[in-house]
Amino acid sequence: MTGAGLPRWAWLPFALAMALLVIPLAGLLARAPWARLGELLASDRSRDALLLSLATCAASTVICLILGVPTALVLARARGQWVAAARTLLTVPMVLPPVVAGLALLTTLGRRGLLGQPLAVLGVEIGFTTAAVVVAQTFVALPFLVVSLEGALRTAGTDMERAAARLGASPSYVLARVTVPLVAPAILSGTALSFARALGEFGATLTFAGSLQGVTRTLPLEIYLLRESDTDLALALAIVLLGVSALVVAAAARLGRTHG
Amino acid sequence: MTGAGLPRWAWLPFALAMALLVIPLAGLLARAPWARLGELLASDRSRDALLLSLATCAASTVICLILGVPTALVLARARGQWVAAARTLLTVPMVLPPVVAGLALLTTLGRRGLLGQPLAVLGVEIGFTTAAVVVAQTFVALPFLVVSLEGALRTAGTDMERAAARLGASPSYVLARVTVPLVAPAILSGTALSFARALGEFGATLTFAGSLQGVTRTLPLEIYLLRESDTDLALALAIVLLGVSALVVAAAARLGRTHG
Amino acid sequence: MGEAIRVRARHAARGLDVDVTVPEGSMLAVVGPNGAGKSSLLQLISGDLVPDDGEVTVHGRTLTGPDVHIPPHRRAVGYLEQRALLFPHLTVVDNVAFGLRARGRDRRAARARAAAELAAVGCADLAGSRPRELSGGQQQRVALARALATDPEVLLLDEPLAALDAGVAPELRRLLRTRLRGVTTVIATHDLLDVAALADRMVELTGGRVTAEGHVDDLCQRPASAFLAGFVGVNLLHGDTHGDARVWLAPTIAIAGAVDGDLPPGPARAVFAPAAVAVYRAATHGSPRNELPAVVVAVEDRWPVQRVTLAVAGQRIAADLTPASVRELALAPGDDVLAVVKATQVALHPG
Amino acid sequence: MGEAIRVRARHAARGLDVDVTVPEGSMLAVVGPNGAGKSSLLQLISGDLVPDDGEVTVHGRTLTGPDVHIPPHRRAVGYLEQRALLFPHLTVVDNVAFGLRARGRDRRAARARAAAELAAVGCADLAGSRPRELSGGQQQRVALARALATDPEVLLLDEPLAALDAGVAPELRRLLRTRLRGVTTVIATHDLLDVAALADRMVELTGGRVTAEGHVDDLCQRPASAFLAGFVGVNLLHGDTHGDARVWLAPTIAIAGAVDGDLPPGPARAVFAPAAVAVYRAATHGSPRNELPAVVVAVEDRWPVQRVTLAVAGQRIAADLTPASVRELALAPGDDVLAVVKATQVALHPG
Amino acid sequence: GQPAQGDAPVVFAASSLSTVLPHLDDTARFSFDGSTGLLDQLRSGARADVFVSADHDTMLAAAEEGLLDGEPVMVATNRLVLVVPADNPASVTGFDGSLADTRLVVCAPEVPCGSGARRLAEAAGVRLDPVSEELKVTDVLGKVASGEADAGIVYATDAALASDAVTAMEIPGAAADPNTYWAGVVAQAPHPEGAEAFVAALAGPWQADLRAAGFGPPR
Numbered sequence A, B: 001m002t003g004a005g006l007p008r009w010a011w012l013p014f015a016l017a018m019a020l021l022v023i024p025l026a027g028l029l030a031r032a033p034w035a036r037l038g039e040l041l042a043s044d045r046s047r048d049a050l051l052l053s054l055a056t057c058a059a060s061t062v063i064c065l066i067l068g069v070p071t072a073l074v075l076a077r078a079r080g081q082w083v084a085a086a087r088t089l090l091t092v093p094m095v096l097p098p099v100v101a102g103l104a105l106l107t108t109l110g111r112r113g114l115l116g117q118p119l120a121v122l123g124v125e126i127g128f129t130t131a132a133v134v135v136a137q138t139f140v141a142l143p144f145l146v147v148s149l150e151g152a153l154r155t156a157g158t159d160m161e162r163a164a165a166r167l168g169a170s171p172s173y174v175l176a177r178v179t180v181p182l183v184a185p186a187i188l189s190g191t192a193l194s195f196a197r198a199l200g201e202f203g204a205t206l207t208f209a210g211s212l213q214g215v216t217r218t219l220p221l222e223i224y225l226l227r228e229s230d231t232d233l234a235l236a237l238a239i240v241l242l243g244v245s246a247l248v249v250a251a252a253a254r255l256g257r258t259h260g
Numbered sequence C, D: 001m002g003e004a005i006r007v008r009a010r011h012a013a014r015g016l017d018v019d020v021t022v023p024e025g026s027m028l029a030v031v032g033p034n035g036a037g038k039s040s041l042l043q044l045i046s047g048d049l050v051p052d053d054g055e056v057t058v059h060g061r062t063l064t065g066p067d068v069h070i071p072p073h074r075r076a077v078g079y080l081e082q083r084a085l086l087f088p089h090l091t092v093v094d095n096v097a098f099g100l101r102a103r104g105r106d107r108r109a110a111r112a113r114a115a116a117e118l119a120a121v122g123c124a125d126l127a128g129s130r131p132r133e134l135s136g137g138q139q140q141r142v143a144l145a146r147a148l149a150t151d152p153e154v155l156l157l158d159e160p161l162a163a164l165d166a167g168v169a170p171e172l173r174r175l176l177r178t179r180l181r182g183v184t185t186v187i188a189t190h191d192l193l194d195v196a197a198l199a200d201r202m203v204e205l206t207g208g209r210v211t212a213e214g215h216v217d218d219l220c221q222r223p224a225s226a227f228l229a230g231f232v233g234v235n236l237l238h239g240d241t242h243g244d245a246r247v248w249l250a251p252t253i254a255i256a257g258a259v260d261g262d263l264p265p266g267p268a269r270a271v272f273a274p275a276a277v278a279v280y281r282a283a284t285h286g287s288p289r290n291e292l293p294a295v296v297v298a299v300e301d302r303w304p305v306q307r308v309t310l311a312v313a314g315q316r317i318a319a320d321l322t323p324a325s326v327r328e329l330a331l332a333p334g335d336d337v338l339a340v341v342k343a344t345q346v347a348l349h350p351g
Numbered sequence E: 001g002q003p004a005q006g007d008a009p010v011v012f013a014a015s016s017l018s019t020v021l022p023h024l025d026d027t028a029r030f031s032f033d034g035s036t037g038l039l040d041q042l043r044s045g046a047r048a049d050v051f052v053s054a055d056h057d058t059m060l061a062a063a064e065e066g067l068l069d070g071e072p073v074m075v076a077t078n079r080l081v082l083v084v085p086a087d088n089p090a091s092v093t094g095f096d097g098s099l100a101d102t103r104l105v106v107c108a109p110e111v112p113c114g115s116g117a118r119r120l121a122e123a124a125g126v127r128l129d130p131v132s133e134e135l136k137v138t139d140v141l142g143k144v145a146s147g148e149a150d151a152g153i154v155y156a157t158d159a160a161l162a163s164d165a166v167t168a169m170e171i172p173g174a175a176a177d178p179n180t181y182w183a184g185v186v187a188q189a190p191h192p193e194g195a196e197a198f199v200a201a202l203a204g205p206w207q208a209d210l211r212a213a214g215f216g217p218p219r
């Protein structure tokens, strides 16, 4: 019993959408230098870029979780006019052209930036460090987690939380033992989205953090650079990027299903 | 009665997240050449870029709606192993570095591409035309609509659809008169997201469509070009971009609230 | 009065194997324990469930058969569930007009018909409201009007009153009775009041099979199963008779009663009301009465009476006593007592 | 038996203004029409609702007062709703252990206590199951065990049985009675059976105010309002008495009855059961009986009787007749008849 | 001479020309991107008339792949300069030892501005220890102009554009080892005449304007 059933014509736009989104991916795969893939990926540069990307994405994803889960909770549960405003502000970085995002970060956290200047006085400079990459990735990825999680929290409602409070559980205990487990699938998929978005981050990193092998040159930057000199290697790395993203998203979906 | 209430400490990460995301925007606004804004935006190049961006985004948003709503419906309602695979494939373009996305499109729809070649034989060439901009925008924006709408459709469930079928409504009638109105707020916010994402599209457009004034040079491309020669104008245009995005997202949220 | 619905179907996953017919214009009540297959039977008729094997015909037209399966929206079958499931984005009158609009009727005509249906269920003044502004009872009325506005050949009701406050249910039951006169209806229910107030015939399902079928009065007066007896609220004792207006429950225990029709020797059952049972500590020896040795199992308050559950020859019966007599007897679980029933208040049936 | 709970509070938005006390270890039933404020009263005690003004004390400790408001999770108050609201991600035993774990009890001790509570509600074997694998009745049992595992000083029940199948409710009611012996409890309900089976005292709320309060038996036997009479299922007629064991309903119509205690001249009411009312077409003139001119309003099937609603001197009463006598009398709405009630079956009360 | 309106060419040109070219010809239509990106687009069948690259290798590749019609011509050169923020916080004195321990940004060796910088450093015996090897010269300039970096190596034309934010210093030997700009007509150009005219104008009458924008003469 799946309700009214799908109108048969719905499959046409579905097929078109799939074609639009999947065929280009297939095109990329078709052009990839499969035979030389192993050899290409074995180079120092590739390894450095991949490891840096994985490490920074792991870090930014952890920060996204720590900041994003409570933020989604506040947006979903607090009331007042300002909540709508906060929600809009949180969405904007999600749609900013990455280069503009990088500019914004530079103006703020750069050595002469709003916050960067006082920080520099204290001896903290994040420009050109791996930390800057993590900041850029967090900036673009955090909204993905918050937006998807907030929806799930609203859907889940507050019934279970109320029941838990009536059993004597404090708000923090309720959060840890009821709310988070209940929306675990959404947390997982939101985490996967933000990890994948961080992994693909290019413009903001380039503009804000720079590009030094092993320090700030992540996989997307390396791909861009290699286009100039070694198209095959660039394509090979793009395939790796695509594969890791797809893997993370698919794994989260599967985990969420088993769990939910 | 809001369930267990928010743990008080949740406001700390919330404040940090807001700071991380909002202060850079503020930094951008602070540096903007407010006094000269009107004059700067009056230039031909700015007008061309803004109008082109609005026109292409409107077009790609309409396509996203036409393709995306049925696609979300299929993903939410169809059953089977392949649905999970389709969902993952749809998510990947959302997280691809835009340059890689552009390369993928070029490989596929370019004149020598997988699909581009046969199309070129038929006299249809979309590379480096305004149509190419719309394709690039649709490619990156469609997943946003599909992913957010699918969640809402799952949440809404099939009860109402079943009730409608039992009153004799055909699947298409149910879709138009029950399903779509019920998830209207989600359609609205999904549309706003994809419009905003299309508006911010940079890398894929540059790579796939080029950067020709009035034809393919959208607002983000113009900002990128101007960064070097006319920082003030670039900033002014960035502010416009930011404002339009925020406006669209906020308007959709408000509309959704009144409607829902 | 011909046959309007015939369902002859098997569905292994639901453990269903039924053959049920409903006469034109009558209401069939489907009763049975949880999981017996009541809802599944309705879904077979509505087309939501496809049987492994069998046929569903309405007015002679095969809706489901070996090679046919008309989808739900093309069957002229109305379906009303526990929940009203009104469309939240439409006004009440547009909810009721929905089915007609879906059939292509123009807005004005559909609204006019909807208004008439709303008036028939006493909700004319709610036409412009949104569903969320309605009470549960009002929602259920509107759902009924909506289901009837499309002139269904058949109406299915799945516990339509179970979710309602006790205060609203009687009123809605009254409404259903008036409104459904002449509509072929199948109702799945757990409530005797629904059956008594509405249905002509009833079917008892147990584990997916029809275990009793007949007129409501017959089945209620002569319940053959523990489920039906409990449903009706009467006591049922199984035993054997030699044909002499007595049913032996054990070698030394018999209950005498009035024979309704024939009572051939063999298995037989005795049916009597809890109110007809008195409880004594010691034998009384009066006019034709049954005095059955019994053990108190439980005592429970059921205002204005106390219900005493007794074990008689390994079977359970209930006795409704006044609070005063329970207090006087000082009954407690485990006590040995006599359950006393006048023979004139016991009906004996074969089977 | 001291006072365990005292609620004296006003809440303008909910139209609530109450002063209610509950004695230690007893159960108070709160009844009243929809929207009367029953749930709001419970929420005042649980701390979910903050009054504009007033005080809530439990065992002398002020939980809500002019300057205090202990949040719900720091009150030792259990709350059970219609829906069981079990945590879907925890097993049954961990659901029950939840409250103890939240209080910092270690897992082993919490599980042991939970197992004991589960055994007490007859669900020991479900410990390892997930809530979604349970039937509605089982879920409600587990929710009860969960609420009791934290040893609440006070338990609040908000229509805890309303969502259950008629088949499961009696069993659960029995369980509640055993399990709640000695627990100070407040139950909001629409069901007389809950009140009769469980409660010691009851409060009638109307429009946010207490309109009757007392022992269950007193209020049920002498219902003073139409709501209570309907709730109990008896007839209530209001009139005036001159102090002579008769209540005048109209200048020429009086009903005679038995006086229970005092009956001073002034307003008075007559209470009698629907089963005590007979209906005749013509006057009968027998022993001390009331023969009240009446008009038939409705006839309705309530197996095994037919319920006839009558209008007497502008007030409504119900008569339960056998189907045979209804058929014989051929009663139809609008008919003029006589409602006959033996004076001994009518109780007269002042007020 | 100015090409006719109806024959206005579509010009694919390196980003560093984005400021000057539109002033020279307001009928032609321009698409600006990195040279490699433009080459990729030409490979994919972009309908362009003129291709102007900011280095020789890319133009060579285009010619070898048959993407050009006729021979490309060198139209300008561009020398590398050292830029520091206007307030020169690290007190850089020039392309010398004062660059040590500063935050220096240069282009990556894969892009022309990066390979050039490295050659100059080797010749001058200066050790480059950059904190970032940027992908585009724009990003080098952006970091210096914002004060994020203490020094950077960019083209003279870039430095000229940001003259109020950065101070340019000459690099010894830079003028002798410039980056070369090449223009060519694209094969099967839709507007071949306009294209020819545009390339000719670049090599001829527009040279003065290019010079004014900071470009050097072709060699």
Ligand SMILES: Nc1ncnc2c1ncn2[C@@H]1O[C@H](COP(=O)(O)OP(=O)(O)OP(=O)(O)O)[C@@H](O)[C@H]1O
Binding pocket: C013, C014, C015, C032, C033, C034, C035, C036, C037, C038, C039, C040, C041, C188
């Ligand atoms: N959607 C379903 N998928 C699989 N099995 C089902 C489904 N719905 C019901 N069943 C099973 O089919 C059998 C019949 O269920 P059905 O819902 O028809 O019973 P019912 O008589 O309506 O019960 P209730 O009184 O609880 O409503 C049960 O064993 C049940 O577990």
Ligand SMILES: Nc1ncnc2c1ncn2[C@@H]1O[C@H](COP(=O)(O)OP(=O)(O)OP(=O)(O)O)[C@@H](O)[C@H]1O
Binding pocket: D013, D014, D015, D032, D033, D034, D035, D036, D037, D038, D039, D040, D041, D188
């Ligand atoms: N969350 C709320 N916010 C505002 N008003 C409410 C809320 N809940 C109930 N009310 C109002 O307060 C009054 C009392 O409602 P309450 O829920 O206490 O009644 P109740 O006696 O429990 O009714 P029911 O029998 O329908 O459960 C009603 O007028 C109701 O409309």
Ligand code: MOO
Binding pocket: A097, A098, A099, A201, A202, A203, A204, B097, B098, B099, B201, B202, B203, B204
């Ligand atoms: O849009 Mo980008 O700047 O290629 O990540």
Ligand SMILES: [Mg+2]
Binding pocket: C038, C039, C040, C158, C188
């Ligand atoms: Mg059912």
Ligand SMILES: [Mg+2]
Binding pocket: D038, D039, D040, D158, D188
């Ligand atoms: Mg309530």
